[in-house]
Amino acid sequence: MLDRAQVLHVARLARLELTEVELERMAAELSHVLEHIEKIRELDLDDVPPTSHVVDVVNVLRHDDPEPSLRRETALRPAPEPVDAGGFGVPSPAAA
Amino acid sequence: MTEYEPVIGLEIHVQLKTRTKMFCGCELSFGDSPNIHTCPVCLGLPGALPVVNERAIRFGMMIGLALGCEIAERSLFHRKNYFYPDLPKGYQISQYDVPLCRGGRLGDVRIHRVHLEEDAAKLNHLGASGRIHGSDRSWVDFNRGGTPLVEIVTEPDIHSPEQAREWLSLLRTTLKQIGVSDVNMEEGSLRCDANVSVRPAGSAVLGTKTELKNMNSFRFLERGVRAEIQRQIGLIEAGEAVVQETLHYDPVSGGITPLRSKEEAHDYRYFPEPDLVPLVATDAMLAAAREALPAELPAERAARFERELGLSAGRARDLAFRADLADYFERALAAGAADGGVDPVELSNWIPQLVERIGSDRDPAESNVAPESLAALATMVKAREVSRDAAREVLSRLVADGGDPRAIVAREGLGALSAEDDGLGELVDRAIASDPAAAEQVRAGNLKAIGPLVGYVMRETKGRADGATITRLIRERVRQAG
Amino acid sequence: MNELIELTAAAAAQRVRAREIDPAELFEAYRARAAADDLNAFTWVAPRAPAGEYPGDAPLAGVPLAVKDLFCTEGVPSQAGSRILEGYRPPYTATVVANLQRAGAPLLGKTNQDEFAMGSSNENSAYGPVLNPWDRARVPGGSSGGSAAAVAAGLAPWAIGTDTGGSIRQPAALCGIVGLKPTYGACSRFGMIAFASSLDQAGPLTRDVTDAALLLAHMVGRDRRDSTSLEFPEAIRVPRAEDLSGIRLGVPEELTGAGGGVEPGVRESFEATLARAEGLGASVEPCRLPHAPHALSAYYLIAPAEASANLARFDGVRYGLREDGEAGLVSMYSQTRSHGFGAEVKRRIMLGTYALSSGYYDAYYGTAQKVRTKIAEDFRTAFERFDFIVTPTSPWTAFALGAKTDDPLAMYLNDFCTVPMPLAGIPAISIPSGLSDGLPVGFQLAGPAFSENRLLDAAHALERAIGFDGSPARRSGESAARG
């Protein structure tokens, strides 16, 4: 059901790079799983509302009161590329 | 030659002036040292969960009410998925198909929707500094990440760059007055994108639109939109198609360039945010939002100025869309009323004069000119106690040193010369004598010829004489002479 | 065997409070066993007992706690079983863990799990698989496999895990212990590294039902940091019921019939348990959950979809693994994620991304949410006639390591009986109902939202009647500790 091009497209959206072998395998496995899942599309669900939350509450709000932030050292401790300016280094998005 | 009509819609992002971020308790900041306002939530640490800021919701509702929107009884937050270093969770929490507010109108532009979301962090570019290999570097400061944002989307009801600018100014004043944002374009608390298309005038079909991103001043908005309209007309005239794309306007070069998209394949995969529960606009919340609104918003104020004070629509808007001007105007009006009454239209004529002298960015309330002084000046002009030219001179002195206009007029002898003043009659005679040809033409009924004669008297009186009086005197004397 | 290890957690707590046991000694007894773990159940063990006074009068009395890796614990490795969080030590502690620590349960160690809780065998862990103490050639179930194995083998008195589609109940069943998935919202999710946010719930894995109640009592409660958490409407009580008189049990044909692929040995144990329940005064009748057979499909759309977004934050920018940082941004992202995530996680991210993608949302994710509505309705209808719905927890007993790793769908089918409950947000408990070929079988009871007290009572009565003996697994743990 899922072809190579679709798998590649989805992998790109998900920022995953798949090897040739993984790609083939993924297409086959996902197709197999989807084939099983497809059955729900046969149900008559026209007038059924979707459920995204099972908890029946609304308006859970927080007062606009400040709370302590992390110290910068703490925030940056696990950073793969801390920079001197006090930030998280990354490759520039503009670079190819 | 085909005439083209531009069709413009605006998308405005407004940073809300809450104390803390949209979904966590970190304080909002501007210009602070990097990454000192972060926590597990706004850094997108594993396991952290968002909780909605109550005040941000109230501010959102206030904006919706101020813009005459319908506030959704129930609205949802969604996740908008894309990867970018300034987006710590890999998705932005935003509203999608059930936003907080729909519909509405501000001035002559309809509002499509208003929704709440969180701001991205700040990505700073470092260049290739200090690295021998590898790509250019950037770095992320998460202080701004998670700031509450309201996105306002208009219908495509705007038809000129000037109108876009004027309307954005109205929106800015409105938001400022309701106190929900600093609405400072330079600091990024007000950001504007424009959807622009053109079509042959009279056509009902919309042309292909482009999205012009992030114009960070009113001037750049007007210029950018104008440049884009010209570009599109140029393409159409050359027989080329306008391509739907996102563009960047460079205010320095005036050029327009396509923007690299954040996700080459635009597929944001919106779905309801499972970490948050629905938002229901209760009567109590709506009442609180309504109560927090000022009694009168700029668009209503302009309408009142027009309706009750007889100001022209343009003048009414010029004043009302700048709250400081409108406030000053109304204070002067009140002072004038206490002083025996001032003509509102005459008074309103003097506000632009004042602005011109103090600089367009300044609040006249902070100038040397007290509102009652401006009212007194307008009253004197209306009563012809001082000529317009002399009044302009008085205003300049007020701006420079303050004081009472009546005292200045008296001290400087700037009061209008009356017709009974012999000196004035003598001056009129001299004017006629200096230009007999013009006098002859006036006598023959050519009133246009009177200009040089009036000008002569004005010059000689240094503007103190009233133009209407001079005209009357000239015509009398010319007739007598004939 | 150290006699301390033979005590249930509740019994140990009672002896500590009676000053018959020194809590430091108790901690050290377990710490030594956990440190010598050769089931690969632990990913980190506390180097020493926590400093300071033991809260002898605290309700949990210093009885040490094993915690699934995905709960954030300040300064202690918390990787959710993934390479992408290699070396990550969070700056804060999950609410549930903090609640339990405050109630007097010190952190003994972190337990192995399927990566990001995705799996039913604990074979998808970056730390390698966990072995089942009943048979070391077999899986302990998953994803809370480390917690289940540690409790079963007596390497920990009790543990917490998380359940998204069965990740507490299924490993509890396969390891012969008790596992409870509470009502959605009963326990805070703050600090739990998310798999599927609308389904994830923390819960206890314990030696018996009483221990489960005691631990749960200190886990529940509204947390202002989790918008979906709720105040539990009543206190969690120590279960005392000894019979099931007046209790109506419904047996859903859709889950227990031929479609579920229940093994004969499991079916036998299930039916024996139903007979026992009748003996205790319960009525047992068939019931209908018409949409339950579709729960698995809905689950395998909703959970991966949410996961695809939840796992987007692992991008090599702020923490964890980074690969290819010298190349461009896009390359850094995809290299980091491709190397950091295991095969199953990638599969689910792909599935979830696809289910949400433009043009497929309505057909997949949207449809799954509607099925979810129907499943919740089915349960509501069923609970008008029945107190609890009962099924085997897992259609199979523990299977051999590697037996299902090549067939994702077969692995997913393991969750057939456990996924409907989280989709409806209702609580369910698995208790050991006996052995089949020497391997434990789990019996599942599900009740309406916030029926935990009644559920625990019923499970307690059944547990007494069944009289399951878990000591063989603890002896296996003993040999582990010696080896």
Ligand SMILES: [Zn+2]
């Ligand atoms: Zn924060």
